[in-house]
Amino acid sequence: MRLDWEIARRGWRRYAAYPWATVAGVFTNTIFGFLQAYILLAVFRHRGDVGGYDARDTVTYVWLAQALIMTVYIFGWYEFALRIRDGSIATDLVRPLDPQRYWLAYDLGRAPYHLLFRGVPPFIVGALVFDLRYPSPLAAVAFLVSVTLAVVVSLGFRFLYNSAAFWLLDYRGIATVSVCIVVFFSGMTLPLTFFPGWLRTIANVLPFASILQSPVDIWLGKRHGLELAGTLALQVFWAVVLLGLGRLALRSGSRKLVVQGG
Amino acid sequence: MIEVEGLSKQFVVRRGRFRRERHIVEAVRDISFRVERGELLGYLGPNGAGKSTTIKMLTGILVPSAGRVQVAGLDPSRRRIELARKIGAMFGQRIQLWWDLPLIDSFELLRHIYRVPADRYRASLARFREVLELDPFLSTPVRQLSLGQRIRGELTAAMLHEPELLFLDEPTIGLDVVAKQRVRDFLVEINRENGVTVLLTTHDLGDIERLCSRLLVIDHGKLIWDGGIAELKERYGPERMLIVDLEEPAPPLQVEGARVEKVDGPRQWLRFQGPAAELTARVAATARLVDLQITEPDIEEIVRRIYQSS
Amino acid sequence: MVEPVFLWRRLVGAQIRSQLQYRASFVLDVTGAFLISFIDFVAVLVIFHNVPQLGTWNVHEVALLYAVSSISFALTDLAIGHLDQFPQKVRDGNFDILLVRPRGTLYQVICSDFALRRLGKAAQGGLVLVYALASLHVDWTVGRAALLVVAVPAGTVIFASVWVVGACLAFWTTDGGEFTNAFTYGGTFLAQYPIDIYSAWLRRFLAYVVALAFVCYFPSLYVLGKPDPLGLPRLLDFASPLVALAAALAAGMIWRGAVRHYRSAGG
Numbered sequence: 111m112r113l114d115w116e117i118a119r120r121g122w123r124r125y126a127a128y129p130w131a132t133v134a135g136v137f138t139n140t141i142f143g144f145l146q147a148y149i150l151l152a153v154f155r156h157r158g159d160v161g162g163y164d165a166r167d168t169v170t171y172v173w174l175a176q177a178l179i180m181t182v183y184i185f186g187w188y189e190f191a192l193r194i195r196d197g198s199i200a201t202d203l204v205r206p207l208d209p210q211r212y213w214l215a216y217d218l219g220r221a222p223y224h225l226l227f228r229g230v231p232p233f234i235v236g237a238l239v240f241d242l243r244y245p246s247p248l249a250a251v252a253f254l255v256s257v258t259l260a261v262v263v264s265l266g267f268r269f270l271y272n273s274a275a276f277w278l279l280d281y282r283g284i285a286t287v288s289v290c291i292v293v294f295f296s297g298m299t300l301p302l303t304f305f306p307g308w309l310r311t312i313a314n315v316l317p318f319a320s321i322l323q324s325p326v327d328i329w330l331g332k333r334h335g336l337e338l339a340g341t342l343a344l345q346v347f348w349a350v351v352l353l354g355l356g357r358l359a360l361r362s363g364s365r366k367l368v369v370q371g372g
Numbered sequence: 373m374i375e376v377e378g379l380s381k382q383f384v385v386r387r388g389r390f391r392r393e394r395h396i397v398e399a400v401r402d403i404s405f406r407v408e409r410g411e412l413l414g415y416l417g418p419n420g421a422g423k424s425t426t427i428k429m430l431t432g433i434l435v436p437s438a439g440r441v442q443v444a445g446l447d448p449s450r451r452r453i454e455l456a457r458k459i460g461a462m463f464g465q466r467i468q469l470w471w472d473l474p475l476i477d478s479f480e481l482l483r484h485i486y487r488v489p490a491d492r493y494r495a496s497l498a499r500f501r502e503v504l505e506l507d508p509f510l511s512t513p514v515r516q517l518s519l520g521q522r523i524r525g526e527l528t529a530a531m532l533h534e535p536e537l538l539f540l541d542e543p544t545i546g547l548d549v550v551a552k553q554r555v556r557d558f559l560v561e562i563n564r565e566n567g568v569t570v571l572l573t574t575h576d577l578g579d580i581e582r583l584c585s586r587l588l589v590i591d592h593g594k595l596i597w598d599g600g601i602a603e604l605k606e607r608y609g610p611e612r613m614l615i616v617d618l619e620e621p622a623p624p625l626q627v628e629g630a631r632v633e634k635v636d637g638p639r640q641w642l643r644f645q646g647p648a649a650e651l652t653a654r655v656a657a658t659a660r661l662v663d664l665q666i667t668e669p670d671i672e673e674i675v676r677r678i679y680q681s682s
Numbered sequence: 683m684v685e686p687v688f689l690w691r692r693l694v695g696a697q698i699r700s701q702l703q704y705r706a707s708f709v710l711d712v713t714g715a716f717l718i719s720f721i722d723f724v725a726v727l728v729i730f731h732n733v734p735q736l737g738t739w740n741v742h743e744v745a746l747l748y749a750v751s752s753i754s755f756a757l758t759d760l761a762i763g764h765l766d767q768f769p770q771k772v773r774d775g776n777f778d779i780l781l782v783r784p785r786g787t788l789y790q791v792i793c794s795d796f797a798l799r800r801l802g803k804a805a806q807g808g809l810v811l812v813y814a815l816a817s818l819h820v821d822w823t824v825g826r827a828a829l830l831v832v833a834v835p836a837g838t839v840i841f842a843s844v845w846v847v848g849a850c851l852a853f854w855t856t857d858g859g860e861f862t863n864a865f866t867y868g869g870t871f872l873a874q875y876p877i878d879i880y881s882a883w884l885r886r887f888l889a890y891v892v893a894l895a896f897v898c899y900f901p902s903l904y905v906l907g908k909p910d911p912l913g914l915p916r917l918l919d920f921a922s923p924l925v926a927l928a929a930a931l932a933a934g935m936i937w938r939g940a941v942r943h944y945r946s947a948g949g
Contacts, residue, residue, distance in 0.1 A: 290721050
């Protein structure tokens with residue numbers, strides 16, 4: 111437990127060590143927030159409602175997405191793959207510290223930093239300029255729980271596509287495809303509510319909605335009571351599944367390493 | 373060939389996160405030396421002493437803070453491109469070849485960068501292929517080469533355009549003994565026959581012993597030695613070792629002019645200065661000898677003494 | 683003028699030969715890139731699934747915007763996509779050797795790699811362009827055709843210029859010569875500086891903001907014969923080639939300044 115805390119702190123520090131990167135990121139997120147907001151608002155000049163979202167919901171969605179983008183680390187993450195590729199994984203596996211557990215603890219230390227320092231500032235800007243929707247106290251708490259689960263789901267998936275490095279010399283191909291899928295099906299590109307029916311169904315079956323769409327829907331108050339519990343449960347489900355698949359990948363990958371010598 | 377006067381370089385280093393404090397680091401302090409055409413010299417110094425910084429100023433990579441530099445009659449920081457045609461550089465731990473392409477492609481591209489005429493290129497390449505035995509891996513992508521193979525490729529890359537002056541930073545690192553020998557022989561050859569001036573930065577004392585007649589030693593930014601290896605040995609390591617094997621183990625020999633440093637069974641190590649003949653006679657008179665050897669001071673030890681004394 | 687292109691062509695030739703050696707993997711790569719880039723366009727289609735128009739733009743017109751910027755971006759990526767790794771290259775100390783060669787450093791950096799697989803994204807942009815032009819009823823004039831043809835290369839140059847300027851930040855990541863890390867043989871991600879994170883963002887910034895402005899917006903307005911909804915002067919429609927030129931010059935100067943800083947502050 112103590113070890114996990116130390117690892118989490120390392121995750122926090124690794125990003126806290128570069129405050130200027132955070133500033134640059136906040137700037138970029140803010141700009142994108144405005145861009146996306148205006149594009150999507152243009153849609154609402156013709157309609158009052160899209161898939162259950164009104165204009166206010168959608169704008170709030172945009173700013174929440176920008177706030178969460180780094181927290182749930184939607185874009186490419188390769189730290190684990192790089193360790194596999196450069197051989198450090200061999201020493202990692204000898205140590206009594208499970209790599210998946212390590213990266214999970216690390217990510218759970220990183221996420222709060224990003225939420226506070228990358229997420230809050232752009233959101234504040236958005237809140238000042240636009241008329242956003244705010245959650246009830248219960249929804250707010252549920253939102254935080256949901257974000258934490260989203261981080262775990264995201265880490266589970268990232269760990270998986272990083273594991274491709276055990277087998278592929280050039281894992282970047284798989285990684286890029288994976289990231290594209292996440293970006294699209296998490297609701298980062300567009301809220302999933304915008305999708306036509308059949309596409310929406312596909313999105314609901316995939317785990318990625320749990321990474322962004324779910325927490326945002328909770329904040330927007332779109333899930334109540336049983337539905338709320340259901341959403342959280344689904345996140346837990348996907349977290350378990352992805353981490354489980356990750357463990358399998360880790361086991362079979364390390365076996366391959368031992369046999370082939372990396 | 374190289375003229376350096378009062379050369380200095382300071383860096384401003386910032387530590388800390390948001391508001392960073394400035395420290396001024398003096399990497400090179402007031403260095404002066406001359407290198408004539410056709411010399412082959414070594415440049416030594418502990419890590420962080422200022423070796424790389426000096427080399428960078430000589431090659432035009434860095435602009436000096438103070439002092440005067442002339443390399444092949446040109447000011448490196450002002451006439452970089454002109455100078456680049458005449459010099460070649462190889463940094464042993466860095467990569468200048470195209471990573472994804474076959475080795476030969478890197479050579480071809482460099483040929484065009486340096487604008488080497490086709491026939492000169494072919495002749496030059498043929499020579500390297502023979503000396504460094506490049507043929508087995510000429511068509512292999514650089515990323516798949518072993519360290520030793522890559523080093524040989526990098527060396528070739530540095531010399532393909534037949535420069536007058538070569539800067540080599542750890543050129544034999546990662547090479548096996550045979551390859552090291554070939555590279556050293558080759559450097560001697562181009563130096564003696566083609567008159568190429570070579571400035572060799574290295575930690576490999578074997579390189580120094582075998583190649584360099586002159587050494588520059590830098591520490592903490594200052595030049596602490598500029599002279600021949602023989603004088604260096606005389607100054608810092610005038611003592612030699614007489615190793616004697618006695619018929620049977622004995623207590624440390626008491627002999628005038630020598631000091632016993634180590635005893636291991638019948639073998640004793642005696643440190644001495646000056647001619648060996650007299651001492652040998654005296655030792656023979658004192659004890660029954662089976663065999664003896666005389667060893668020269670280890671250059672590693674000498675260098676260590678220099679670093680420690682400065 | 684011909685000579686620099688000659689070297690670059692040799693590089694491209696060598697890269698093509700080398701990458702075609704692993705033909706299967708290469709085809710997969712290109713196809714993958716092709717499909718992935720469709721996701722961006724799918725987002726556009728999804729939006730128009732919900733509304734007939736965005737502002738005064740219909741789906742085919744937006745497709746034109748998308749196509750022009752997409753092709754330009756892909757071509758830039760093709761030629762200098764490797765600039766993303768430039769900060770690491772500088773940190774590893776692999777930039778210095780370029781200063782010991784008798785050529786400009788920017789030129790050498792551009793000639794250090796070529797990513798053939800980005801052809802997939804360019805091809806996708808091309809398809810969307812065909813779709814857009816086929817669906818639109820453009821009142822073609824020589825001027826319009828010419829501007830459209832010029833828009834893509836101009837866009838490529840504009841993107842490339844911004845990208846190069848972004849890469850210049852790499853020269854400020856070292857704190858001073860041998861006194862900070864530079865020797866990470868093989869590179870370790872964990873020691874990565876913020877600039878790398880920043881440069882990934884810069885790409886997206888380029889793709890949207892810069893693209894929207896000069897690469898595709900104004901030329902498209904002209905080609906489509908639309909009045910500018912933003913009410914900006916019509917002269918701007920022809921701005922892209924000039925902006926490209928100015929951007930290239932600016933990028934070159936900024937690069938030179940950055941290298942000058944690097945050479946005095948500590949390679």
